[in-house]
Each structure stands twice: as structure tokens, then as C-alpha cells.
Amino acid sequence: MARNYAGTSDYFGDDCLKRQYVLETLKKVFSLFGFEPLETPIIELKETLLGKTGGETNAQVFNWRQGNPETGEDIGLRFDQTVPLARVMAQYAKTLEPKMPYKRYTIGPVFRAEKPQAGRLRQFTQMDIDTVGTKSVLADAEVIALCIYALEKLGFSDFTIELNNRKILNGLAASIGLVGKEAISLMRGWDKLGKKSTQEIEEEFEETLGKEKAKKAILLTEKLIAIDGSSEIALNSVLKVSKETEGGVLETKSILNTLATLGIDPEKIKFNVLLARGLDYYTGPVFEMKVLEGGAGSLGGGGRFDNLIEALGGPSIPATGVSFGLERMTYVLDKLNLFPTELEKTKAFVTVFEPKSESSVAYAAKITSLLRKKKINTEMYTGCEKVGAQLAIANRKGIKYAIIAGPDEEKKGTVTIKNLSVGLSSGEKKDKEANQIEVPLAELKDNLSSI
Amino acid sequence: MARNYAGTSDYFGDDCLKRQYVLETLKKVFSLFGFEPLETPIIELKETLLGKTGGETNAQVFNWRQGNPETGEDIGLRFDQTVPLARVMAQYAKTLEPKMPYKRYTIGPVFRAEKPQAGRLRQFTQMDIDTVGTKSVLADAEVIALCIYALEKLGFSDFTIELNNRKILNGLAASIGLVGKEAISLMRGWDKLGKKSTQEIEEEFEETLGKEKAKKAILLTEKLIAIDGSSEIALNSVLKVSKETEGGVLETKSILNTLATLGIDPEKIKFNVLLARGLDYYTGPVFEMKVLEGGAGSLGGGGRFDNLIEALGGPSIPATGVSFGLERMTYVLDKLNLFPTELEKTKAFVTVFEPKSESSVAYAAKITSLLRKKKINTEMYTGCEKVGAQLAIANRKGIKYAIIAGPDEEKKGTVTIKNLSVGLSSGEKKDKEANQIEVPLAELKDNLSSI
Structure with a gap:
């Protein structure tokens, strides 16, 4: 049976959109606070990954000798975002030192060769910000201010x-x-x-x-x-x-x-x-984000680590920062119902009245094109089922509005908008029209949210 | 010497922002056309990766037997986004089949265990869209329409x-x-x-x-x-x-x-x-995006592959799609100068007149907070250099505006905005004021773009 590797996850539709929302929100906050992005590879040389760190980390690294003899270096997958930062600080010292303090954010998957447990994955996503190259508590204060701003931006109110x-x-x-x-x-x-x-x-x-x-x-x-x-x-x-x-x-x-x-x-x-x-x-300030609502508890934290970059093989340079975990953050936001209702999902599903008729496809395509011009995320049906079955598909996809138009509507230049999120009880079935209206094609957009 | 693994890249600041711009633009286009996101892990089981595919692909897979005996399954890194799609179609058949045609987009790094060459990386980013579960040419037309829309959205005009x-x-x-x-x-x-x-x-x-x-x-x-x-x-x-x-x-x-x-x-x-x-x-329509401007040439393409998902171990199901390569796309956009000038970068650098003085820090913090409230990406200086050196740092970071305020300005409630992007020739040096103005704190935001 086909399966994903234990300790990794597949994320579909809405779950992906929630993850993207957290990433996008935090990315904007990082930028607002003057942190610039840094993207490092997922594969690092084994010598970078294992460096001078202790035995416990070693056991957690996905590390291999590459099979292909032409590329026969010992490599592995990064297990955090700090080791790559230390490597970058050493490798690009000439470019980065004149820009100190260097403020970077980084977002991406990290890997732990651990036995997967509840809440402990082998692949998960970390979002780190760090200020490198200053001992000033101003830098620590800035990181903490950023965390507070980020938590508020994400919709948390009751936190310390x-x-x-x-x-x-x-x-x-x-x-x-x-x-x-x-x-x-x-x-x-x-x-x-x-x-x-x-x-x-x-x-x-x-x-x-x-x-x-x-x-x-x-x-x-x-x-x-x-x-x-x-x-x-x-x-x-x-x-x-x-x-x-x-x-x-x-x-x-x-x-x-x-x-x-x-x-x-x-x-x-x-x-x-x-x-x-x-x-x-940690060598100086340490802090933790505690969300009090709904027993959410700690959302992680950070602090100052003035000796770590050198210990990891980088230059001797002070640093302070925080790491946000995407999976935990998404879980808590979901639990507290803090995600906005309107994520970047498909909003309209244009049915094709008669999939085999060229004119029917043409009218559906015209409607589709119009909706997209109005910036409405729209799927046009591309299968061969009849309209009833198409509506069921749109419903299963969780799309809010279905747009239906047959030859009569085409002649009149109208479409029927059906709000699929309004469930009809069996008693209401006669009154099918309750959740749908017929409007001229040109007024399609304005009527989407009114039913 | 510290180094990244050959065939992988580190991306800093502006280069990252350009990559993000391409990703964000395409993601919006994918959503507009009704494709929903799917995120699959970077690690897949070896049996998934090697499946029934030929010998050439095998040699390109980063595949290993995991060192840790507790997790001793043969695993590897995905080398494209289609193999994971086939695995997902098999694993989640019950959920996905009632939603067919399934339209998904996916974005993420893929890995090839090849000898790195110019334009050929071991880690690169693919953005795929595919419609699975229909043989209709409507689905092919939709994918092509999306490509045209995407190319226009990215600023290309002369393409076929x-x-x-x-x-x-x-x-x-x-x-x-x-x-x-x-x-x-x-x-x-x-x-x-x-x-x-x-x-x-x-x-x-x-x-x-x-x-x-x-x-x-x-x-x-x-x-x-x-x-x-x-x-x-x-x-x-x-x-x-x-x-x-x-x-x-x-x-x-x-x-x-x-x-x-x-x-x-x-x-x-x-x-x-x-x-x-x-x-x-490929089994049906095939197409290629040809950008004629500046000799940019082919930006890749796609087509219909009705037998591939089954061949990769998934169910027997038709599909059509396209793959965008982030690195090639970014390279061409850069070459043609098509990136917007205003990416999400740091816009203002607030200097601290006297880093050791509490009141000086406080005034800088007040300015910083004000700018961020106005949604302006702002770095406050957190090191211990004097103002002249701070300006040089801001300049090296490529930040456009430096904000300077000493005790006199603080008394008056003003700040000096300096436009660092305006270079001064040696003859102009006397007229230092040309690229700076003093404004009341409250008018800071309005004056940022006027100098």
C-alpha cells in the first residue's frame, strides 16, 4: 500500500492554506521589523551538521554517505536553522561583517531522525529570526517586541x-x-x-x-x-x-x-x-510565549546565545533570536478558531451544462473568464458528469458558490448562482430556490456574497 | 573552510525576495484558476521513489538506508513533484476520487543526485499544477490559459x-x-x-x-x-x-x-x-512557453500524461499539467529587469544618535514604533557604532532611508530623513543637505517618498 514515510505529513487544501496564512503573516511581521530573508539548502555537508556539537544531536541527523560515487561526500539534512546560520556566518564573513548587526529570518523544513510520536515529527517547519553581531539588549528587546506583535497579528489576545x-x-x-x-x-x-x-x-x-x-x-x-x-x-x-x-x-x-x-x-x-x-x-535573556486562552500553553520562545555560533564552527559572534514552529502554531490557532474564514481558496465552481456541447462549454468558459477577471478564484468543471453530479463534486470540494447556466440562461444572458454552504433540511427541499438566484451575467460578481 | 554542498545555493536578502515574488505571484494565479494547494514531504520511501521507473531516474535519486536502526527504512529525497502526486493519488484514493477532477498545485524543493553544472542544481524548486481525473481537453486548455495568464502577470509581453x-x-x-x-x-x-x-x-x-x-x-x-x-x-x-x-x-x-x-x-x-x-x-497535448524578449527562450512547458500516474504506482488515471522552475524563472525575470522595484524589503533604518544614552535609544525606539505602525519595514540600529558608521551600514544593506535624530531634534520633536539611494558626487559634498530633510515626527511617513 502506498504510504508516506512515518513522521512526515501530507497537507491538503484547507490545511495548506492555514499553514500558508501563518507563514505569510509571520513573514510580513519579520519584514516590518527589518529582518531580511535568508534561504539555505536542505542538504548540508556532514562536517557542517555534526561539527563540534554533542552526541545527542548526532543521533538525530539524517546523514548519509551518498551512493553515487561521483558525488561521494558525506551529507545530511539540516536538523535546525541555527547550524546553517553558523555556516553562513563563517562562509560569507566578508560580505556580512560590514553589515552587522545582520538581521535575518529563515523559513523552511528541518529534519530529525527520531522515532515519531504525537506532536513530534521527522519533518517539520521552523521559522527563525536572529540578530547576529551585537551584544546590545536593544536587539533582545526588538525580538521580544516582534513576538508580541506577531502574536497579536495572528489574533491571540490573552498571552504573556x-x-x-x-x-x-x-x-x-x-x-x-x-x-x-x-x-x-x-x-x-x-x-x-x-x-x-x-x-x-x-x-x-x-x-x-x-x-x-x-x-x-x-x-x-x-x-x-x-x-x-x-x-x-x-x-x-x-x-x-x-x-x-x-x-x-x-x-x-x-x-x-x-x-x-x-x-x-x-x-x-x-x-x-x-x-x-x-x-x-543560552547566555543572556531568555523568554517564552505563553498563550493563556484555551489552555494553549507555551508556543515556544527564544533568547540570547552569544557562544553558539562559534561552537557550531562559525566566527565568535554574539546573537539573539527566536524560533516559531509552524505545526504547533497552526494547531493552536485552529484549536482556538483564530483562522480567518476567507483564506485564498476556490470560491466559485462553474458547472458545464452539457459537457459534450461546444456552446455549453463556451458559455461556461465565458462565465469563468469573467469571474477570474474580477479576481474571484474559480474552477471550471472539466469532467463529463451531468450538472447534478457536478454540484455534488463542488460541494465535496467545499466550494461555496456553484454557477449554473443552460441554453435558456445563455439566451437571456443570465446565470444561476447557488450557495452550496447553505444546507437545506428535507422540509425545505421544495423551496430549492432559497439558496440560489438568477442574475444577469454582468451582475454575477456583485451577487456572489449576497446569497 | 565552511561551504555549502556543491549544487545547492544560499539566497540572501534581495535574491530571496525575488524568489518569493515569483512564488507569490504564481500561487495567486494557481488559486485564481481554482487549483488548491498540496504539500507533501521531502522524504519519501525508497519504494515510492524508485517504483516502476527506469534506471536513469534511479541514479538521480538521493537515496539512503537510514543509519538509525530504529527508523531503518530505505528512504530518499523526492526528485520531482509527480512521483509524490502519484503516491498521494494511490494513498488517498477514497478521499480524492469523489472530488475528481482533482486540481492541485504544489511548490517545493526537489533533489537530483547529479554532478552540478551551470544551470543544473542538486536542489532546486519546482512549482507544479496538475488536473487529475479527466481526459477532457478542457483541462488542457485551462492549464495553457493559466500559463498565459501567469506569464502576463509576471510582466512578460513578448511570448508565445x-x-x-x-x-x-x-x-x-x-x-x-x-x-x-x-x-x-x-x-x-x-x-x-x-x-x-x-x-x-x-x-x-x-x-x-x-x-x-x-x-x-x-x-x-x-x-x-x-x-x-x-x-x-x-x-x-x-x-x-x-x-x-x-x-x-x-x-x-x-x-x-x-x-x-x-x-x-x-x-x-x-x-x-x-x-x-x-x-x-506525454500522451496528448504538449506545449512550451517561449519568451522571445532578450533571447530568453523556453521557460519550460507541460502536457498531458494519461499513463504516468499508473506507471508510478498510482491508480490508472489521466492527468495534465505544467511545471514551473523557480530558478530559471527568477533568472530570466532578473535578466529582463521585470522585477518590481518595491519588493518587501527594509525601507527605513533608524539610527541611534548615542547608543549608550538611554534617552537617545528611547527616541529612536519611538520613531521606530511610529514607522512600523505606518506599515513601513523598519530596522532600528542595535549595535554600538557612531551615527556616521551607522549610515554606512544602512547603505551597505541597501536600505533607502536613514532616519537621524539627536537631542536637538528630540526637543523640537523632529527627525532628519536621509535618502541613501541618492549618491553625492564629490563636487556636491558641500551641499550635503540635498538628499535630506528635517520634518516633524508626525509627518515622517508622508515625507519618506518625497525626497
Whole structure:
């Protein structure tokens, strides 16, 4: 039996249009914020993909030695958009450095050689924006402002950007003697707050940190959870912990200030001292988009990664950015019913009264041509069924209006518009005309939405 | 040294925007003609990709046995958009059959494991439309009408659709005793007319057909070249050759009639009895888009392939369509200077008068926010250089307007707009103001295009 590779998807009609809507909306927002597009290939050399990264990523790469001996280089499929960015920064350093900060967006499929699970695909689409080449928190603020603007543009209203800073997190961890891997373990635990029970997190701490340090971690966690109040209050409560937390607090305050001058509603951003975001590579501000409507939860997030591009084989260059996942975004928008009703779909289906008659085809073609001139997406029927069956086909395709015209209508220069989205109950069947009207050909367009 | 895989490309800024413009324009045309989107994965199972197709295709497939034992299926990258279509037609037969004719468009990268050459990439983008499930020439006419509309929409004016029919070609070949592979050899020779010398083609005929048949082929070719005049005259001159040519001529006439009723200028279509299009799989109408401006030549074409979907492992179902190549299309549009000047690029660059001053950043952020509210794509500077260097960066990025405002302007509530696209000759340097004006903040937008 024909099938697609497990962990990949086929998207038809409406589902495609929804995906396109998300892509187009975000692309416009990226452009509005001065990010320019970058398109890199799906295939990369294996040395680029595996670079200096750890073992866990390696196992996820679709990588192969090409069969064809003429092209016998080790290659693979990109598993994210950041590795190609690092490669581009190294390869085009001469062109890009004089343009720093380089602000690029990129959209496209990425691939993970994982066992597919619910919500975890082998091919999915990432939309990344990154500002490369500046340490300024202005760049971080801009990325966050963009996320807020994008979420509003997509129709979300009840959402918050949770903001924290790795310097604060590192300082807090250091204050109880945790650095490096142990600090990351602490943050991974914090990441799970709300998802796992306190007891489970405590057990995890004991496992990763040992009994004594786990005790300190639990005490610190409880202390931080107890902090209540505005972002300002929460920030001040950790300001004095160490030089490092102070740096993080000042950065966070500066970001909040810049966001206000950028006209962003302060209600939309909340400092959360326990927000960690698991990934090791963040070095400064981190944030997460939390959509509160309909239990949608986190829509992903981003942050600053000043050492990552170098670690991936690029030049030593700071960067900050965010990644939007198309599949998750589309799923949540759909669940919350936030897609516009009018996507770029076929609106009119022109039936052919008698598919074998030349004059019948000619009149249908004339109607079709007229509708398209009026910018109405129109399918003309090209099969050989009779009109009744044609209407059923149009209906199954989800097309709203069917246009019918026989020889009599042709003589009068009229057409019948039938609104297929109006279902008729069996009692109404006699009154078939309820969802259709006959109009002169020239008035076809004006009448499409009136029935 | 960091590098991309040979035969793949990185596209930056403007080049990306040009690609997006072509994609967006064609996508709108596809929708206008009632084609709905379909998105299939880039990875397909090896059995899908290699199916029943011949050896030549096999050698071109990026195919691998996945390294990870958990996911150990043989997979590969799609090398066109038709094989996935055949797979989809088989896999979703129950859903799609009641909606026939199924009209879908698809856009995305395809991969060929070939040695890269000039104009031949290992990753390139194809945009296909196909109507599946009808033998009617109405469907062929619709595809051709779409091509004409698309070419006009993209700004081409001097172009012709050359039209022929495989039935005519087969009938002509049969009339001199050539069928099957020999008929294809004849057509391949005709495909090369104008590109190769007559002598070269004659030599090729001798090689593929043998001396005697080659002589007949050459005589026939000369006779067909001699046919001169309108499509009507040319069609009638081959009408009576055989039952098969007659069928092809009638189909062609019917397509020309339908195109006329669809409002297409008959001047845009020309019957060319020698147009063959090399691919074996065409079964009916074939056509090619010939752009005459600037020696651009063929932009590709399409035709009917009633047996291909079954041959690829799908159901037995007729189809007709066309494939647009993004790279070739972009190249030709660029060469002919047909891209609109205003693509979705960054238009304004807001400088920060003193990157370390909070009030300076705040005023820049205010300006930025205002411009974005007015839907102007705006980058705010996020680095630490001084204003002069910032202007140089904006210039290198190709951004048209720089916005400058220091403390004095802030007090007055004004900004200076500088048009960076106006170069100043050394003599004009004293008159620096020529390409800049100071305006109140509120009038910023209105003045952007006036300088």
C-alpha cells in the first residue's frame, strides 16, 4: 500500500492554506521589523551538521554517505536553522561583517531522525529570526517586541511573554554552590515546575545533585516561588544576590524599558525568575510565549546565545533570536478558531451544462473568464458528469458558490448562482430556490456574497 | 573552510525576495484558476521513489538506508513533484476520487543526485499544477490559459505558447514506419531543431534509426519545416495523414477554440508541428512557453500524461499539467529587469544618535514604533557604532532611508530623513543637505517618498 514515510505529513487544501496564512503573516511581521530573508539548502555537508556539537544531536541527523560515487561526500539534512546560520556566518564573513548587526529570518523544513510520536515529527517547519553581531539588549528587546506583535497579528489576545535572564539563573545557582552542569540540572528542574509534581522535581534534584545540594536547591526553589508581585518587585528581590544576578537584573530592566519606548503594553511581559528554558546554549535573556486562552500553553520562545555560533564552527559572534514552529502554531490557532474564514481558496465552481456541447462549454468558459477577471478564484468543471453530479463534486470540494447556466440562461444572458454552504433540511427541499438566484451575467460578481 | 554542498545555493536578502515574488505571484494565479494547494514531504520511501521507473531516474535519486536502526527504512529525497502526486493519488484514493477532477498545485524543493553544472542544481524548486481525473481537453486548455495568464502577470509581453499533440507526432512517425522507441528518437531530433545544425540532427537520425529510416525522417522533417502559415493551415496540412493525426488535430483545434472562449488572445498560441518535448510520458497535448524578449527562450512547458500516474504506482488515471522552475524563472525575470522595484524589503533604518544614552535609544525606539505602525519595514540600529558608521551600514544593506535624530531634534520633536539611494558626487559634498530633510515626527511617513 502506498504510504508516506512515518513522521512526515501530507497537507491538503484547507490545511495548506492555514499553514500558508501563518507563514505569510509571520513573514510580513519579520519584514516590518527589518529582518531580511535568508534561504539555505536542505542538504548540508556532514562536517557542517555534526561539527563540534554533542552526541545527542548526532543521533538525530539524517546523514548519509551518498551512493553515487561521483558525488561521494558525506551529507545530511539540516536538523535546525541555527547550524546553517553558523555556516553562513563563517562562509560569507566578508560580505556580512560590514553589515552587522545582520538581521535575518529563515523559513523552511528541518529534519530529525527520531522515532515519531504525537506532536513530534521527522519533518517539520521552523521559522527563525536572529540578530547576529551585537551584544546590545536593544536587539533582545526588538525580538521580544516582534513576538508580541506577531502574536497579536495572528489574533491571540490573552498571552504573556515570560522573561528571565541566564545571568540571574546562573547567579542564583552559584549562590548555592551549583555551576556548570549542576546549574543546568537546577534549571531543568525549574523548567518542569507546573508540569511535574514538587515531589517528582525534588526526587530529580536528589538524583542529579545528590542529597545535600538537592536540599539547598529545594529551599532556593521554595524561596523563589514565594516571590510575588510585579516584575519590578521580583527583579529587586534577586538584585543583590551576586554581581552576576545584578547584571542580569539590569539587563532585564533595560529590556523592559526599551519595550515600553517601543510602545509595547507592559502588561504583556512578566519577569519570571523561575523561567529557565532547558537549552544549554543560552547566555543572556531568555523568554517564552505563553498563550493563556484555551489552555494553549507555551508556543515556544527564544533568547540570547552569544557562544553558539562559534561552537557550531562559525566566527565568535554574539546573537539573539527566536524560533516559531509552524505545526504547533497552526494547531493552536485552529484549536482556538483564530483562522480567518476567507483564506485564498476556490470560491466559485462553474458547472458545464452539457459537457459534450461546444456552446455549453463556451458559455461556461465565458462565465469563468469573467469571474477570474474580477479576481474571484474559480474552477471550471472539466469532467463529463451531468450538472447534478457536478454540484455534488463542488460541494465535496467545499466550494461555496456553484454557477449554473443552460441554453435558456445563455439566451437571456443570465446565470444561476447557488450557495452550496447553505444546507437545506428535507422540509425545505421544495423551496430549492432559497439558496440560489438568477442574475444577469454582468451582475454575477456583485451577487456572489449576497446569497 | 565552511561551504555549502556543491549544487545547492544560499539566497540572501534581495535574491530571496525575488524568489518569493515569483512564488507569490504564481500561487495567486494557481488559486485564481481554482487549483488548491498540496504539500507533501521531502522524504519519501525508497519504494515510492524508485517504483516502476527506469534506471536513469534511479541514479538521480538521493537515496539512503537510514543509519538509525530504529527508523531503518530505505528512504530518499523526492526528485520531482509527480512521483509524490502519484503516491498521494494511490494513498488517498477514497478521499480524492469523489472530488475528481482533482486540481492541485504544489511548490517545493526537489533533489537530483547529479554532478552540478551551470544551470543544473542538486536542489532546486519546482512549482507544479496538475488536473487529475479527466481526459477532457478542457483541462488542457485551462492549464495553457493559466500559463498565459501567469506569464502576463509576471510582466512578460513578448511570448508565445507553442502547442502540439503527441497523437499528431505519433501519427507522423508511424507514417514513415517509426513507432515506440524509434518514434521517440525522431521526436528527440525535432526537439533539437534550432539548437543543433541540420547536419548534426541528420547524423543523429542515422545513428538512432539506421541509414534508410533516417533518410525518410529527414525527408519528413524537411516537409514539415516547409509548412508555413497560421495554426489553422498547419493543422490542416497534417489532418489527413492518419486516423491518429486526425485525432490530435481535432484535439488541438478544440483547445484553441476553448482558449478563445476563455478570452485568451489567439496571437499568444501557435501550433508547431515540430514541437516534441523529449519526455516519453506525454500522451496528448504538449506545449512550451517561449519568451522571445532578450533571447530568453523556453521557460519550460507541460502536457498531458494519461499513463504516468499508473506507471508510478498510482491508480490508472489521466492527468495534465505544467511545471514551473523557480530558478530559471527568477533568472530570466532578473535578466529582463521585470522585477518590481518595491519588493518587501527594509525601507527605513533608524539610527541611534548615542547608543549608550538611554534617552537617545528611547527616541529612536519611538520613531521606530511610529514607522512600523505606518506599515513601513523598519530596522532600528542595535549595535554600538557612531551615527556616521551607522549610515554606512544602512547603505551597505541597501536600505533607502536613514532616519537621524539627536537631542536637538528630540526637543523640537523632529527627525532628519536621509535618502541613501541618492549618491553625492564629490563636487556636491558641500551641499550635503540635498538628499535630506528635517520634518516633524508626525509627518515622517508622508515625507519618506518625497525626497
